[in-house]
Amino acid sequence: MRRIEIDLAAIKHNYLELKKKLSGKEVMVVVKANAYGHGMHEVSKALEDIGVDALATADLDEALELRAAGIKSRLICWLVLPTDDFKLAKELDIEIGVANHDVLSAVDNDQKIHLIVDTGLGREGFVKADWESAFEAAANKSVVGIFTHLSNTSLSDDLKQRNKFDEAIALAKSKQITGFQTHISASAAALAHEDFDYDMARVGLLVYGHNPFEDKELTSVSLTPAMRAVAKSAGFKRVQAGQGISYGYRYVAGRATNLVLVPFGYAEGMPRISEGADVQILGRRYPVVGRIAMDQFVVEVGDDQIPIGTDVVIFGDPAKGEPSVDDLAHSAKTINYEIITRIGGRADRVFLDK
Numbered sequence: 338m339r340r341i342e343i344d345l346a347a348i349k350h351n352y353l354e355l356k357k358k359l360s361g362k363e364v365m366v367v368v369k370a371n372a373y374g375h376g377m378h379e380v381s382k383a384l385e386d387i388g389v390d391a392l393a394t395a396d397l398d399e400a401l402e403l404r405a406a407g408i409k410s411r412l413i414c415w416l417v418l419p420t421d422d423f424k425l426a427k428e429l430d431i432e433i434g435v436a437n438h439d440v441l442s443a444v445d446n447d448q449k450i451h452l453i454v455d456t457g458l459g460r461e462g463f464v465k466a467d468w469e470s471a472f473e474a475a476a477n478k479s480v481v482g483i484f485t486h487l488s489n490t491s492l493s494d495d496l497k498q499r500n501k502f503d504e505a506i507a508l509a510k511s512k513q514i515t516g517f518q519t520h521i522s523a524s525a526a527a528l529a530h531e532d533f534d535y536d537m538a539r540v541g542l543l544v545y546g547h548n549p550f551e552d553k554e555l556t557s558v559s560l561t562p563a564m565r566a567v568a569k570s571a572g573f574k575r576v577q578a579g580q581g582i583s584y585g586y587r588y589v590a591g592r593a594t595n596l597v598l599v600p601f602g603y604a605e606g607m608p609r610i611s612e613g614a615d616v617q618i619l620g621r622r623y624p625v626v627g628r629i630a631m632d633q634f635v636v637e638v639g640d641d642q643i644p645i646g647t648d649v650v651i652f653g654d655p656a657k658g659e660p661s662v663d664d665l666a667h668s669a670k671t672i673n674y675e676i677i678t679r680i681g682g683r684a685d686r687v688f689l690d691k
């Protein structure tokens with residue numbers, strides 16, 4: 338009845354496009370949060386098949402799950418607790434992002450680690466006042482990376498963070514930490530700051546085929562959205578002018594019209610406030626009307642006839658005339674990241690690879 342189609346060929350295409358675009362840099366693909374809703378196991382396997390440079394998760398449990406599923410690629414996770422099972426992580430060759438002294442002292446000296454420095458995001462990582470002590474404590478550890486994460490606030494903020502990152506790298510080297518890789522850019526900065534000269538990029542959203550910039554088009558690279566959300570229409574009826582539609586009668590039919598019932602509710606991650614968003618049915622766009630409910634919403638199709646069981650595309654590929662993830666995000670006053678990672682519920686995930 339409801340399906341989230343995942344185009345693994347699109348994910349591989351997007352990765353290879355980015356490898357070309359970021360020539361010379363390693364690309365670590367971020368597969369946390371179930372690969373942004375795309376299916377962490379399937380996405381990781383597809384990327385491993387084409388020789389992905391590295392994969393990254395947030396939690397250690399996600400990384401352990403990937404190893405248990407047979408993923409052998411280089412694997413990093415960066416949101417850990419000092420009580421996590423680092424012995425098992427080491428045994429399974431999982432690299433750990435270390436953001437504080439508690440974790441630093443909990444990992445064995447031969448555990449591969451990436452030191453995370455806070456250069457201005459105010460989120461994870463050692464603040465500048467702690468760099469010296471962190472680098473001294475890490476000098477006899479197996480530091481394979483040093484990284485920071487940008488706030489994407491403005492060009493000047495990014496440049497300030499970049500300069501601070503360079504200071505951190507220089508300080509680490511002065512404490513005899515050597516042979517590590519450096520990485521700063523996620524999707525937005527990977528494209529906006531191609532001149533940032535570090536070893537790797539940590540890229541999530543772009544690999545799933547979406548634009549990380551809210552205020553500009555993605556023109557410099559040709560990507561394909563990998564996710565399509567579709568439901569089979571479960572009802573069709575004609576109502577008269579004046580009929581209120583769904584809870585609270587937030588929409589009232591202005592004339593006699595046909596309505597299609599779509600079994601895809603906020604339990605599937607359809608934002609409750611997305612009244613007015615477009616869906617596509619039989620190649621035409623129609624608006625969502627009235628309150629979105631837990632299991633279903635209503636689409637007004639005027640005088641068109643839509644047989645029950647017809648595919649309703651909630652989002653897909655705008656190049657094919659389908660509504661985009663961005664369209665749905667705008668209707669919900671949110672960003673594409675949130676739409677793709679939260680979509681699902683009772684929908685089947687169907688993997689395509691052609």
Ligand SMILES: Cc1ncc(COP(=O)(O)O)c(C=O)c1O
Pocket residue numbers: 367486522523524525539540541542543549
């Ligand atoms: C530390 C870090 N690096 C990279 C990424 C990937 O971000 P994006 O999806 O914008 O590429 C994330 C995602 O939130 C992150 O937390």
